[in-house]
Amino acid sequence: MVVPPYFDVPPKAYGGVEAVVADLVDALIDRGHEVVLFGAGEPGTKARFVPVWDEIQADRLGDPFPEVVHALKIRCALERAVAAAGVDLVHDHTFAGPLNAPFYRGLGLPTVVTVHGPVDGDPYVYYRALGSDVSLVAISDRQRALAPDLNWAGRVHNALRIGDWPFRADKSDYALFLGRFTEDKAPHLALEAAHAAGIPLVLAGKCNEPAEKAYFEKAVRPLLTERDQVFGMADAAAKRKLLSEAACLLFPVQWEEPFGMVMIEAMVCGTPVVALRGGAVAEVVMDGVTGRICDDPAELPIAVKEVRDYDPEACRAHVVSHFGEDTLGRGYERVYRDVLWAHRATRVSRVSIRSRPLGAAGAAVGDPA
Incomplete structure (x- = not known):
């Protein structure tokens, strides 16, 4: 299991990919598999951890250098692990990392890649160029439908360890925005909706890159009132407290969100979601039961008022049924088995062709002239 070098697994604050991987690793081990985790930072899962950096590279997120060097470090470390165990x-x-797939194939290993981000534009060109070297896993049906010609091996929704998340039925009088401060995530729309609904907004999330800071100053700060609170980046404990106490989570996405972890994090705490339709939102939220899915920002304020009467138990039950850690483990287990069967069948086929007796001209017997 290979993760980026930017955050611990599980993350101490920001780090959606790392949170999913931590749950996946432990779910697989609970199902009887052995997992070696390659990354950076401190060990925090049940897997054997192999750090390939002295410390996490969070301050270099967005810099291509650590991403490329990380791939090279992983190649060397994994080759040693293959030889040893x-x-x-x-x-x-x-x-x-997927650029290492031909090298891993030389070691007899197939490569599975979870696509945690978008599949349009430049990412599409990249994943398309990887071809059959990697088996891609989508995190939503919508993501896969946007690029059906990629080499998909399956779809596995992200999930949570339910027991790690608190449940609270009585809510405080604020709406919550939790995410990166970008135009795609649209905290400015969350502010407008909360104000129109007569409820303050707490904004928590990542805002340390230049583009995020510029967006905040231009689109978010002018809308803030004395009732709102800019919390900053919340660590694991603070995030759980904010989510469990909020009257609702506002998720007014303006892009094809591949999944949206914060939605299931809110619902498992008993907090309904008010979202704009986009990406995987309709796969995650049960409209009218665990939240409201709106088609226009003008609908958001009414939805904020409506969901305050929704059943918190129903929100948590939805996550337990559809996004629990065991569904994550079983989903990837199916993908791994399919990929391994295909990989072994291909290798047997190649060996069979090579081992056929050669005729006088050097062609395999039975080959067309």
Whole structure:
């Protein structure tokens, strides 16, 4: 299991990919598999952890250098692991890492890659160029439908360890925005909706890159009132408290969100979601039961008022049924088995062709002239 070098697994604050991987690793181990985790930072899962950096590279997020060097470090470390203990396959969650797939194939290993981000524009060109070297896993049906010609091996929704998340039925009088401060995530729309609904907004999330800071100053700060609170980046404990106490989570996405972890994090705490339709939102939220899915920002204020009467138990039950850690483990287990069967069948076929007796001209017997 290969993760990016930017955050611990599980993350101490920001780090959606790392949170999913932590749950996946432990779910697989609970199901009887052996997992070696390659990354940076401190060990925090049940897997054997192999750090390939002295410390996490959070301050270099967005810089291509650590991404590329990380792929090279992983290649060397994984080759040693294969020689020492044996490995069946590589599951990569990084962007540059899949470029190692031909090398892993030389070691007899197939490569599975979870696509945690978008599949349009430049990412589409990249994943398309990887071809059959990697088996891609979508995190939503919508994501897969946007690029049906990629080499998909399956779809596995993200999930949570339910027991790690608190439940609270009585809510405080604020709406919550939790995410990156970008135009795609649209906290400015969350502010407008909360104000129109007569409820303050707490804004928590990542805002440290230049583009995020510029967006905040231009689109968010002018809308803030004295009732609103800019919390900053919340660590794991603070995030759980904010989510469990909020009257609702506002998720007014303006892009094809591949999944949206914060939605299931809110619902498992008993907090309904008010979202704009986009990406995987309709796969995650049960409209009218665990939240409201709106088609226009003008609908958001009414939805904020409506969901305050929704049943918190129903929100948590929805996550337990559809997005629990065991569904994550079983989903990837199916993908791994399919990929391994295909990989072994291909190798047997190649060996069979090579081992056929040669005729006088050097062609395999039975080959067309």
